[in-house]
Amino acid sequence: MTSGAPASDVMTSGATGPIEGAPGALLVIISGPSGVGKDTIIEAMRNAPDGHAYHYVVTCTTRPRRPGEVDEVNYHFLDRERFRALRDSGELLEWAEVHGHWYGTPRQQVRDALAAGHDVILKIDVQGAQAVKERVPEALLIFVVPPSFEALFQRLKHRATETADELELRQRNAALELARQDDYDYVVVNETGQVEKTATRIHEIIAAEHRRRPGLRVHV
Secondary structure, three states: OEOOOOHHHHOOOOOOOOOEOOOOOOEEEEEOOOOOOHHHHHHHHHOOOOOOOEEEOOOEEOOOOOOOOOEOOOEEEOOHHHHHHHHHOOOEEEEEEEOOEEEEEEHHHHHHHHHOOOEEEEEOOHHHHHHHHHHOOOOEEEEEEOOOHHHHHHHHHHHOOOOHHHHHHHHHHHHHHHOOHHHOOEEEEOOOOOHHHHHHHHHHHHHHHHHHOOOOOOEO
Protein backbone atom coordinates (compact mmCIF):
# COMPACT_ATOMS: atom_id res chain seq x y z
CA MET A 1 0.00 0.00 0.00
CA THR A 2 1.34 3.42 -0.88
CA SER A 3 0.43 6.80 0.49
CA GLY A 4 0.69 10.39 -0.66
CA ALA A 5 4.15 11.70 -1.41
CA PRO A 6 5.59 14.77 0.33
CA ALA A 7 4.51 18.15 -1.00
CA SER A 8 7.97 18.78 -2.44
CA ASP A 9 7.46 15.76 -4.72
CA VAL A 10 3.82 16.12 -5.72
CA MET A 11 4.19 19.77 -6.61
CA THR A 12 6.99 19.18 -9.14
CA SER A 13 5.83 18.31 -12.64
CA GLY A 14 7.86 15.93 -14.78
CA ALA A 15 6.86 15.23 -18.39
CA THR A 16 5.10 18.07 -20.16
CA GLY A 17 3.00 15.79 -22.37
CA PRO A 18 0.80 12.82 -21.39
CA ILE A 19 2.55 9.77 -19.99
CA GLU A 20 1.42 6.15 -20.28
CA GLY A 21 0.75 4.18 -17.10
CA ALA A 22 1.88 0.60 -16.57
CA PRO A 23 -0.39 -2.09 -18.12
CA GLY A 24 -3.47 -2.66 -15.98
CA ALA A 25 -2.92 0.26 -13.58
CA LEU A 26 -6.25 2.06 -13.11
CA LEU A 27 -7.16 5.64 -12.28
CA VAL A 28 -10.18 5.27 -9.97
CA ILE A 29 -12.30 8.30 -9.11
CA ILE A 30 -14.51 8.12 -6.02
CA SER A 31 -17.13 10.85 -5.78
CA GLY A 32 -20.28 11.53 -3.83
CA PRO A 33 -22.07 14.36 -2.04
CA SER A 34 -20.61 15.94 1.07
CA GLY A 35 -21.41 13.83 4.13
CA VAL A 36 -21.83 10.53 2.26
CA GLY A 37 -18.75 9.12 4.00
CA LYS A 38 -16.03 9.19 1.33
CA ASP A 39 -13.18 9.72 3.80
CA THR A 40 -14.43 6.94 6.07
CA ILE A 41 -14.76 4.58 3.11
CA ILE A 42 -11.23 5.30 1.94
CA GLU A 43 -9.92 4.75 5.46
CA ALA A 44 -11.67 1.37 5.48
CA MET A 45 -10.08 0.57 2.10
CA ARG A 46 -6.64 1.45 3.49
CA ASN A 47 -7.20 -0.84 6.49
CA ALA A 48 -8.52 -3.82 4.52
CA PRO A 49 -6.90 -6.97 5.99
CA ASP A 50 -6.02 -8.51 2.59
CA GLY A 51 -4.16 -5.38 1.48
CA HIS A 52 -4.32 -3.66 -1.90
CA ALA A 53 -1.53 -1.88 -3.79
CA TYR A 54 -3.44 1.36 -4.18
CA HIS A 55 -1.98 4.85 -4.22
CA TYR A 56 -4.26 7.33 -2.47
CA VAL A 57 -3.82 10.79 -3.94
CA VAL A 58 -3.48 13.68 -1.49
CA THR A 59 -5.57 16.54 -2.89
CA CYS A 60 -4.66 20.23 -2.67
CA THR A 61 -7.19 22.58 -1.09
CA THR A 62 -7.53 26.15 0.10
CA ARG A 63 -10.10 25.31 2.77
CA PRO A 64 -9.04 25.53 6.44
CA ARG A 65 -8.01 22.41 8.28
CA ARG A 66 -10.67 20.70 10.38
CA PRO A 67 -9.85 19.35 13.84
CA GLY A 68 -7.73 16.21 13.57
CA GLU A 69 -6.67 16.76 9.95
CA VAL A 70 -2.97 16.60 9.11
CA ASP A 71 -1.28 18.60 6.35
CA GLU A 72 0.12 16.40 3.52
CA VAL A 73 -1.89 13.43 4.88
CA ASN A 74 -5.54 14.47 4.58
CA TYR A 75 -4.87 17.31 2.14
CA HIS A 76 -2.13 19.65 1.02
CA PHE A 77 -3.48 22.80 2.70
CA LEU A 78 -2.48 25.81 0.58
CA ASP A 79 -3.25 29.50 0.48
CA ARG A 80 -4.99 30.82 -2.62
CA GLU A 81 -1.83 32.35 -4.08
CA ARG A 82 0.06 29.04 -3.94
CA PHE A 83 -2.95 27.18 -5.36
CA ARG A 84 -3.24 29.62 -8.29
CA ALA A 85 0.47 29.24 -9.02
CA LEU A 86 0.11 25.44 -9.26
CA ARG A 87 -2.97 25.72 -11.44
CA ASP A 88 -1.44 28.27 -13.80
CA SER A 89 1.79 26.28 -14.22
CA GLY A 90 -0.07 23.10 -15.20
CA GLU A 91 0.80 21.19 -12.02
CA LEU A 92 -2.84 20.20 -11.39
CA LEU A 93 -4.70 17.49 -13.30
CA GLU A 94 -8.01 19.13 -12.42
CA TRP A 95 -9.26 21.88 -10.17
CA ALA A 96 -12.63 23.23 -9.08
CA GLU A 97 -14.19 25.59 -6.58
CA VAL A 98 -16.44 23.68 -4.18
CA HIS A 99 -18.36 25.17 -1.25
CA GLY A 100 -16.35 28.38 -1.60
CA HIS A 101 -12.91 26.72 -1.53
CA TRP A 102 -10.54 25.47 -4.26
CA TYR A 103 -9.57 21.82 -4.66
CA GLY A 104 -7.09 20.31 -7.12
CA THR A 105 -5.28 17.08 -7.96
CA PRO A 106 -1.45 17.07 -8.22
CA ARG A 107 -0.74 15.77 -11.72
CA GLN A 108 2.73 14.37 -11.09
CA GLN A 109 1.61 12.29 -8.11
CA VAL A 110 -0.92 10.53 -10.35
CA ARG A 111 1.61 9.99 -13.14
CA ASP A 112 4.28 8.54 -10.88
CA ALA A 113 1.90 6.07 -9.24
CA LEU A 114 0.42 4.84 -12.53
CA ALA A 115 3.87 4.46 -14.08
CA ALA A 116 4.89 2.36 -11.06
CA GLY A 117 1.94 0.03 -11.68
CA HIS A 118 -0.29 1.16 -8.81
CA ASP A 119 -4.03 1.70 -9.06
CA VAL A 120 -4.61 5.35 -8.18
CA ILE A 121 -7.54 6.28 -5.91
CA LEU A 122 -8.69 9.85 -6.38
CA LYS A 123 -11.42 11.31 -4.14
CA ILE A 124 -12.92 14.36 -5.86
CA ASP A 125 -16.26 16.09 -6.38
CA VAL A 126 -18.45 15.77 -9.46
CA GLN A 127 -16.90 18.81 -11.17
CA GLY A 128 -13.43 17.37 -10.78
CA ALA A 129 -14.57 13.92 -11.88
CA GLN A 130 -15.99 15.32 -15.09
CA ALA A 131 -12.78 17.28 -15.77
CA VAL A 132 -10.60 14.20 -15.23
CA LYS A 133 -12.84 12.04 -17.43
CA GLU A 134 -12.51 14.58 -20.24
CA ARG A 135 -8.71 14.54 -19.93
CA VAL A 136 -8.37 10.83 -19.08
CA PRO A 137 -11.14 8.85 -20.84
CA GLU A 138 -9.82 5.56 -19.38
CA ALA A 139 -10.58 6.69 -15.80
CA LEU A 140 -13.01 4.54 -13.79
CA LEU A 141 -15.75 6.59 -12.08
CA ILE A 142 -17.49 5.36 -8.90
CA PHE A 143 -20.24 7.41 -7.28
CA VAL A 144 -21.15 6.84 -3.62
CA VAL A 145 -24.72 7.63 -2.57
CA PRO A 146 -26.47 7.61 0.83
CA PRO A 147 -29.40 5.26 1.53
CA SER A 148 -31.64 8.35 1.49
CA PHE A 149 -31.37 12.13 1.34
CA GLU A 150 -32.63 12.30 4.93
CA ALA A 151 -29.79 10.01 6.03
CA LEU A 152 -27.33 12.30 4.29
CA PHE A 153 -28.81 15.35 6.01
CA GLN A 154 -28.50 13.68 9.41
CA ARG A 155 -24.87 12.77 8.74
CA LEU A 156 -24.06 16.36 7.84
CA LYS A 157 -25.74 17.64 11.00
CA HIS A 158 -24.01 15.13 13.25
CA ARG A 159 -20.61 15.92 11.72
CA ALA A 160 -20.93 19.44 13.16
CA THR A 161 -18.01 20.84 11.14
CA GLU A 162 -19.95 23.55 9.28
CA THR A 163 -21.85 26.68 10.21
CA ALA A 164 -25.59 26.82 9.57
CA ASP A 165 -25.02 28.67 6.29
CA GLU A 166 -22.35 26.19 5.18
CA LEU A 167 -24.62 23.29 6.07
CA GLU A 168 -27.43 24.74 3.97
CA LEU A 169 -25.05 25.22 1.03
CA ARG A 170 -23.83 21.62 1.27
CA GLN A 171 -27.40 20.33 1.33
CA ARG A 172 -28.28 22.28 -1.81
CA ASN A 173 -25.14 21.11 -3.56
CA ALA A 174 -25.78 17.51 -2.48
CA ALA A 175 -29.11 17.49 -4.31
CA LEU A 176 -27.41 18.74 -7.49
CA GLU A 177 -24.57 16.21 -7.13
CA LEU A 178 -26.92 13.26 -6.62
CA ALA A 179 -28.60 14.16 -9.90
CA ARG A 180 -25.25 13.54 -11.67
CA GLN A 181 -24.83 9.90 -10.67
CA ASP A 182 -25.77 8.65 -14.14
CA ASP A 183 -22.49 10.16 -15.39
CA TYR A 184 -20.57 7.46 -13.48
CA ASP A 185 -19.60 3.90 -14.36
CA TYR A 186 -20.80 2.50 -11.01
CA VAL A 187 -23.05 3.70 -8.20
CA VAL A 188 -22.50 2.28 -4.70
CA VAL A 189 -24.86 2.81 -1.75
CA ASN A 190 -23.08 3.51 1.54
CA GLU A 191 -25.60 2.12 4.02
CA THR A 192 -25.46 3.60 7.52
CA GLY A 193 -23.03 1.63 9.68
CA GLN A 194 -21.88 -0.54 6.73
CA VAL A 195 -18.70 1.26 5.64
CA GLU A 196 -16.62 -1.95 5.46
CA LYS A 197 -19.23 -3.44 3.14
CA THR A 198 -19.03 -0.33 0.94
CA ALA A 199 -15.23 -0.53 0.85
CA THR A 200 -15.42 -4.21 -0.10
CA ARG A 201 -17.82 -3.41 -2.92
CA ILE A 202 -15.39 -0.84 -4.33
CA HIS A 203 -12.56 -3.39 -4.10
CA GLU A 204 -14.76 -5.82 -6.04
CA ILE A 205 -15.49 -3.24 -8.75
CA ILE A 206 -11.79 -2.50 -9.22
CA ALA A 207 -10.98 -6.23 -9.39
CA ALA A 208 -13.71 -6.74 -11.99
CA GLU A 209 -12.32 -3.89 -14.09
CA HIS A 210 -8.87 -5.49 -13.95
CA ARG A 211 -10.35 -8.69 -15.33
CA ARG A 212 -12.29 -6.82 -17.99
CA ARG A 213 -9.42 -4.59 -19.16
CA PRO A 214 -6.17 -6.38 -18.21
CA GLY A 215 -3.94 -4.57 -20.70
CA LEU A 216 -5.36 -1.07 -20.23
CA ARG A 217 -2.80 1.74 -20.19
CA VAL A 218 -4.00 5.04 -18.74
CA HIS A 219 -2.67 8.22 -20.36
CA VAL A 220 -2.27 11.20 -18.01
